[in-house]
Amino acid sequence: MLQQDPNAEPQITRQCFRRRYPETDFYEEKNRDKVRNHTYKSAIEYHADNIRNKVVLDLGCGTGILSILCAKAGARKVYAVDAGTDIASQVANIVDANGLSHVIIVVRGRFEDLEINEDVDVIVSEWMGQMLLGEDMLLRVITARDRWLKPGGVILPSSGTLFMAPFTNFERYCEKVEFWLDVAEIDMSPMISFTEQNAFASPNVDRINDENLLADPQVVKHVNCYSITIPELMSIGESFSMKTLKQGRVNGFAFWFNAEFTGLRQEEEQLSALDRMDSALVLCTGPSVPPTHWEQTLIYFPTTVQLERGRPFTGSVTLTQPTKHKWLMEIKLIYRSNNGDLVCKKQTDLFSPF
Numbered sequence: 001m002l003q004q005d006p007n008a009e010p011q012i013t014r015q016c017f018r019r020r021y022p023e024t025d026f027y028e029e030k031n032r033d034k035v036r037n038h039t040y041k042s043a044i045e046y047h048a049d050n051i052r053n054k055v056v057l058d059l060g061c062g063t064g065i066l067s068i069l070c071a072k073a074g075a076r077k078v079y080a081v082d083a084g085t086d087i088a089s090q091v092a093n094i095v096d097a098n099g100l101s102h103v104i105i106v107v108r109g110r111f112e113d114l115e116i117n118e119d120v121d122v123i124v125s126e127w128m129g130q131m132l133l134g135e136d137m138l139l140r141v142i143t144a145r146d147r148w149l150k151p152g153g154v155i156l157p158s159s160g161t162l163f164m165a166p167f168t169n170f171e172r173y174c175e176k177v178e179f180w181l182d183v184a185e186i187d188m189s190p191m192i193s194f195t196e197q198n199a200f201a202s203p204n205v206d207r208i209n210d211e212n213l214l215a216d217p218q219v220v221k222h223v224n225c226y227s228i229t230i231p232e233l234m235s236i237g238e239s240f241s242m243k244t245l246k247q248g249r250v251n252g253f254a255f256w257f258n259a260e261f262t263g264l265r266q267e268e269e270q271l272s273a274l275d276r277m278d279s280a281l282v283l284c285t286g287p288s289v290p291p292t293h294w295e296q297t298l299i300y301f302p303t304t305v306q307l308e309r310g311r312p313f314t315g316s317v318t319l320t321q322p323t324k325h326k327w328l329m330e331i332k333l334i335y336r337s338n339n340g341d342l343v344c345k346k347q348t349d350l351f352s353p354f
């Protein structure tokens with residue numbers, strides 16, 4: 001029995017995950033993320049043999065940190081490209097301050113308009129956004145790969161994996177909702193249904209931990225940066241059957257990703273999913289590892305679902321970018337409960353400003 005029409009239009013208005021590029025906070029938050037910085041640094045140092053004396057393209061260089069790491073790893077030339085004019089002028093100063101102007105060429109503008117007369121050996125980028133695909137930067141990595149990467153060239157990170165698991169977060173839910181019962185001794189309870197409709201309507205970026213997970217995570221999509229195509233990204237669909245670890249009320253699904261710095265294409269293709277997760281060169285953003293600025297993305301259901309321990313939790317997930325509104329990602333979850341199949345639809349702005 002379907003309780004909601006699966007073809008109904010999502011009721012959510014345009015909302016985005018969180019911060020946008022021009023905000024200084026956006027770069028500060030990234031640069032403060034030690035897990036992110038450390039993993040990129042280790043990966044670039046580890047792959048130094050593929051970088052030394054080579055030409056690198058840093059796609060969406062932001063503050064230039066990845067360009068500088070590549071220059072320090074011995075790159076002969078680094079094209080540091082960013083469309084944010086304010087940030088690109090800062091990069092030039094940062095590069096100067098680090099005495100690397102002879103290696104790093106800072107290019108202000110959209111990389112789609114970039115004119116370089118040579119192919120590159122390495123593409124480095126921090127393209128991962130919320131639910132892996134937020135920020136819409138992977139599309140740009142694919143375009144750059146097809147346009148400039150030499151055969152046998154390296155892409156860092158080389159792949160990404162999106163995971164999902166049902167979570168319970170009842171305390172957080174109550175805290176947000178019950179707060180309205182008494183605000184400076186004023187009854188604001190009419191705000192409760194407003195909060196329920198709005199605060200949990202679009203994907204929430206928040207931190208949970210292992211305790212919040214009710215089932216084993218499942219892979220939604222593994223993206224190999226050497227072979228993924230743009231049409232493949234426009235519609236991702238996966239059915240799931242998760243082993244329930246404990247009983248409890250599910251508030252929704254948590255999503256997070258890993259970015260893997262495997263290296264050369266043949267190395268990426270030889271790895272099993274398990275080897276990939278075990279590798280030290282993985283940037284993990286899940287609930288059971290040290291936190292990153294990506295935290296987790298939580299999709300709240302309209303009503304909670306009771307899970308029984310040992311019973312599989314089944315359903316399907318689809319992530320679609322409509323051709324009409326490429327800036328949008330539609331998230332559709334179908335999941336089985338005691339009352340039959342339930343449908344939860346959300347949409348979010350991928351925020352790709354350029």
Ligand SMILES: C[S@@+](CC[C@H](N)C(=O)[O-])C[C@H]1O[C@@H](n2cnc3c(N)ncnc32)[C@H](O)[C@@H]1O
Binds near residue numbers: 084353
């Ligand atoms: C996630 S940030 C990169 C952060 C950077 N690695 C750092 O650590 O500061 C992505 C960057 O891509 C840039 N960007 C987005 N679309 C672009 C495009 N089409 N061409 C060039 N840069 C783009 C944004 O301005 C933003 O600075």
